[in-house]
Amino acid sequence: MTASPYELVSRHVAALLEDGARAAIPPETIAGTLITEAVRVLKRHRTLDDIRSELMFVIDNLEERDYEFMRP
Template sequence: MTSVYELVHRHVEAALAEAAQHAIPPETVASDLIADAVRVLKTRRSIADIKSELMFVIENLEDRDYEFMRP
């Protein structure tokens, strides 16, 4: 069974490949993916919930060594 991540990842990679054929930079694709993801989220979740999720992603952009998560 395909995971949701695998399904989405496959489509993102296809979008990036198609964009490259048209000389569209990957960061442009990424920005549009974020905008479209927010559009989808707005149909089911509150603005506050979406903000919270986006802030979590922003706050965790840097790779960190979380000692408390080690086995």
């Protein structure tokens, strides 16, 4: 069975965090570097406005919210 994109990336992020811990690199430094690399990859395939929209969506949804309309 093929891993989903989330499963694939999640495994690699977990490994990066372990490698970073062994090298005394804080997890927030690893995360910031991942964001930078993700944007670099996106710039090769998507427009700046599209990337900006995606990042704004993530920023706008940083806080966990209880959306009543999404309840079963």
